[in-house]
Each structure stands twice: as structure tokens, then as C-alpha cells.
Amino acid sequence: xxVMVKKNExxxxxxxxxxxxxxxxxxxxxxxxxxxxxxxxxxTDDVIHIDxxxxxxxxxxxxxxxxxxxxxxxxxxxxxxxxxxIKDYISVQALPKxxxxxxxxxxxxxxxxxxxxxxxxxxxxxxVTILDDPDLAIIAAVAIKDEVEEETVxxxxxxxxxxSDADExxxxxxx
Numbered sequence: 551x552x553v554m555v556k557k558n559e560x561x562x563x564x565x566x567x568x569x570x571x572x573x574x575x576x577x578x579x580x581x582x583x584x585x586x587x588x589x590x591x592x593x594t595d596d597v598i599h600i601d602x603x604x605x606x607x608x609x610x611x612x613x614x615x616x617x618x619x620x621x622x623x624x625x626x627x628x629x630x631x632x633x634x635x636i637k638d639y640i641s642v643q644a645l646p647k648x649x650x651x652x653x654x655x656x657x658x659x660x661x662x663x664x665x666x667x668x669x670x671x672x673x674x675x676x677x678v679t680i681l682d683d684p685d686l687a688i689i690a691a692v693a694i695k696d697e698v699e700e701e702t703v704x705x706x707x708x709x710x711x712x713x714s715d716a717d718e719x720x721x722x723x724x725x
Contacts, residue, residue, distance in 0.1 A: 553577055557597050564588070570615045572646040575602060582607060582646060605646045612681065614639040615650050617688055621658035625691050631663050634692045640669070641681040648677040655689055666690040 553575065564585060567573055575581045583602040591598050605611050616639050625631045640653055653674070655667050670684035 553602070555600065560597060560600065568616060568651055570613050570642075570649045571651050572605060572649070573602075584611065584613060584646070607646055609645075610643050611646050611649065612641065612643045613649060615642050616652045617655060618652050619655045619657045619689060621656045623657040623660040623691070625660050625662065625665070629694065631691045631693045633657050633660060634690050636687050636690055637682075640672070640688070642674065642678050643681055644678040650674060650678065657689060660689070660691055663691045663693055 563573060567585070569585045569587075572582050572584060575583045581602075582605050584605055586601040586603040588600040589598050590596065617635065617637065619633065619635065623633050626633060642649065653672065655672070657667070660666065666687050667689040668684065669680055669682045669686045669688060672680060672688070674680060
């Protein structure tokens with residue numbers, strides 16, 4: 551089905567709902583949909599195409615939910631390392647009304663380089679099933695490495711040829 555939407559209204563709504571919240575698409579008929587994908591013009595940033603996925607309120611839906619971290623890690627406070635988001639979304643399955651907008655992960659417990667947050671550490675309640683591998687890391691601690699300046703040695707092109715040319719020129723001047 552082809553539909554037209556007002557760009558500014560869509561952008562405002564998408565910021566509120568993301569791709570994991572149900573939107574009521576109202577036209578000739580009312581349809582529950584998820585934003586499956588949208589394309590923007592890379593130059594003007596205008597929305598040029600949106601794919602909606604029609605959903606049934608009583609059927610499970612599989613979608614990706616954005617991951618955001620909250621808090622401040624002691625690891626970063628103590629300048630031991632920094633936090634790295636390994637995967638910025640988690641695949642979940644739930645009824646459309648139970649889908650989370652995003653998943654917040656608290657990084658305030660990450661104190662050492664061995665700490666991290668794995669899929670198995672995330673609890674979204676009994677209504678939402680996480681489909682990703684439980685042993686998959688979502689947030690990891692990464693060591694801060696001191697940048698070492700490399701010494702650059704510049705050599706003339708074809709160093710052997712230049713040396714022999716210089717020797718020949720020296721011999722000619724001696725004669």
C-alpha cells in the first residue's frame with residue numbers, strides 16, 4: 551500500500567517511537583505499523599522513503615531495539631579505560647504493545663577492564679524475549695593506550711644510485 555506522510559510530523563513521531571514502537575497509521579483504514587526502515591537523502595537529509603511493517607496486536611513481533619548506556623563507569627573516572635558499545639541494538643520478540651522504545655544499560659558497575667555487560671545480564675521482563683546469543687557482549691571495557699610517536703626516516707629514492715652518482719661526480723672534480 552502506498553501512503554504519503556508529512557515529513558516533519560514523521561520525523562517528530564519517529565524520534566518519539568523509533569523502530570520498535572507501534573504507530574497507528576490512519577488513512578482509508580487504521581493500521582498498526584512499525585517503521586521497518588527509512589531512507590534519507592544524504593545531501594538534503596530529507597526523508598525520501600519509509601517502509602512500514604503492518605502488525606497484529608495479538609501476534610508476536612520481532613524487531614531490533616536501540617541500546618543506550620546510562621551512568622558513569624568508575625573505569626573512565628579513574629582513567630583506566632573507556633566504555634565501548636559493541637552492538638547498538640538488541641533483537642527482541644514481544645507483542646507490539648510490549649516492545650520497549652530503547653534499552654538502557656547502566657555502566658556504573660564497570661570498574662575494571664575485565665568488566666562488561668552481556669546479553670545474559672539484561673532483564674526486560676517476562677513479556678519480552680531477547681533473541682541474541684546470551685554470551686554476546688553489548689558493552690565492553692577497553693584499555694586506553696598511550697599513543698607512541700613513530701620516528702619517520704626519510705631516505706632518498708633509490709639511495710644506491712644517488713651514492714654512486716655522487717662518487718662519480720667527486721672523482722670527476724678530483725681530476
